Amino acid sequence: METMNTQPPTENPPNGKSAIRTLKQRPKRLRSYWEPIFNPNCKGPTSSFMWDTRKTTGVKQALCSSDMLQKTLDTVSARGWTVKTYEFRECDFIGFFNPGLAFNNCDFDLCDFGSTTWRGTKFTDCTFSKCSFTLATFEQCQFNNCKWSDSGISGTETKLYDTMIGNPESFISSGFTNLDTNVLSQNGNSSPAYQLMRLEETKMKLARVVLSNNERNADDSVYYESVKVYLLQSLRAKKQQAKFQITSGKNKIRNMGSLALCKLEELVIGLSGTLNGWGGNLARAASIGLLLIAIFALIYFILGQSETPTATWKLSLIKSLDITLLVGYTKHATSALEWKTQALYGANAIFGLWWYAIFVPTVINRICRVR
16 A cells, blocks of 8 residues: 655755756656656747746746745845736746745646645645646645646655645546557557556545645545545546456456446445535435435325325324334334335335435534544
8 A cells, every 4th residue: 555645855855056957857848758748849948937927927938946036035035925817838847945935816837847845835726737746746835726637647756745735626637648549659559548547546546645635734625525536536546447457358257347346336435425525514414314204205105005094194204214214114014015015115224224324424423523
């Protein structure tokens, strides 16, 4: 089992005068064909960003280094720096970014965050499109209400320490891998099916890390969304692995069975998670329980049963309560009843047991659990 990142690194990455040399040593845009920033014709950055956003609305193909940011801060004698409504296009970030940096309503397009460390940085209402976060480290950062699409991520090399991802579902689902058969054939002969399998496994690993971080740092709503993302993503990874094995001709029967079981498990977990908001919505779980009792009470009242020929809505409601809550199932279900009636009572008991098994732990979790 892969261990989660729970402690920040003890050493800072190299930066300073070696920034340009370090950048040239990174082959991601030229060779990492699975990345969204992959471009074999890339010539590298054409300028160095001065971090002066007062007279321009954006920058393109620039080297955005932490050293240059520090020089700017020293010039204006400021502790922090906020970048507002700015566009970074095809930029390479490099260095160690200290606390006090914030980005508000900024657009990042085809940017590389690799080989950077961000500490205490806040990203608010930002858009990340086709950006690479592999080899990037975020310590005590916040991503609030950000939008993500086609992100380059790694389950082991995208490092998050006490970092809050405000919309984990959007972040994880934005994971990207190259599925162009021409590009794949020229770089290792891997297939689209293999790339998809690796991507889903990467998203599962990163979803587990996001869940661990959000449990300690995020609001309840964000935390429970992280629970949903991880549980469903783990099943998607299993499904994609089974599909790859089937297309590869390995143990087709066994993998087809595994695929069917994964789909069934995904359905059950999806419905169960929806019932109680993935652990965070007690009111919804209680409402569904009341609705379940009302539905079966209505069925009993409309159909009427042979053992209660003079059934009223009160008796129907009591019967539904008894069977749904499993406190009086044996009182109503007897071997003397016809099979249709026994099947109806059995279905009521199964739905009641399913609801009860989710509702009670949700109550206990909300009352007793200390995050």
